[in-house]
């Protein structure tokens with residue numbers, strides 16, 4: 001049995017993950033952490049501080065807030081606990097900290113836990129390699145009206161993937177308010193839409209002369225992210241120190 005703590009257990013993903021783990025074999029939530037522990041009733045204890053966890057846990061799944069990162073990494077590295085980090089909104093400096101911590105413990109970090117998005121990133125890289133500079137690339141992401149960070153981590157992950165195909169020469173342009181010049185060839189536009197209960201939609205547009213290629217992924221429910229996180233926890237607990245992505249997991253699942 002794999003014993004899990006959920007960081008951000010009172011949030012939307014915390015609830016979906018709790019319910020999905022209940023129906024999964026070989027894995028159980030035994031602790032939760034959230035800044036307002038009394039807000040929800042769960043079948044496991046909820047702590048305000050990660051340092052208060054009393055149970056013996058095998059891994060932590062983090063769907064919380066980017067401001068929690070230091071505590072999470074400190075706790076993980078000091079207690080030798082593998083981490084699945086799904087939270088978004090980190091800046092480059094934070095990602096450097098994740099990389100550093102992964103020298104001491106195994107960390108699975110992915111801005112999107114779904115299989116589909118990870119495939120979309122690979123497709124977008126391939127399309128970019130084929131099209132070269134001839135098409136303008138824009139990414140549009142749509143999420144629910146309670147999402148606190150913009151652009152989505154996934155939109156950045158897609159942009160970073162595409163940028164690799166251009167030897168990291170592209171600039172990112174977030175919206176175009178106030179722009180008084182033409183779009184340049186070396187930009188990737190990133191645009192955020194917020195509304196209702198959309199679980200997450202990402203579209204990449206490759207716009208050329210008189211033709212458009214569009215690839216889109218839609219998360220129909222949040223279950224897909226929870227499922228990926230569960231696979232992530234099962235994967236990461238048996239790994240050596242290092243930084244892993246969902247692509248490592250899908251290879252792992254195929255070969256097992």
Ligand SMILES: NC(=O)C1=CN([C@@H]2O[C@H](COP(=O)(O)OP(=O)(O)OC[C@H]3O[C@@H](n4cnc5c(N)ncnc54)[C@H](OP(=O)(O)O)[C@@H]3O)[C@@H](O)[C@H]2O)C=CC1
Pocket residue numbers: 007008009010011012013014034035036062063064065066067068085086087088089110111112113114149225
């Ligand atoms: N990688 C992936 O596939 C996915 C990643 N995510 C990411 O996971 C994170 C959580 O998503 P979601 O569950 O929808 O968000 P919620 O806001 O619903 O949940 C976050 C939880 O963390 C708590 N929290 C703890 N510390 C803080 C803090 N310092 N500031 C704000 N909140 C804090 C919140 O408390 P309170 O309610 O009091 O604010 C809340 O209970 C987000 O970053 C989101 O982008 C989401 C889905 C998929």
Ligand SMILES: O=C(O)C1=N[C@H](C(=O)O)C[C@H](O)C1
Pocket residue numbers: 088089111112113143147151152153154155199200201
């Ligand atoms: O906040 C969300 O809901 C999501 N956040 C992640 C992101 O920022 O990309 C992943 C997913 O799109 C849902």
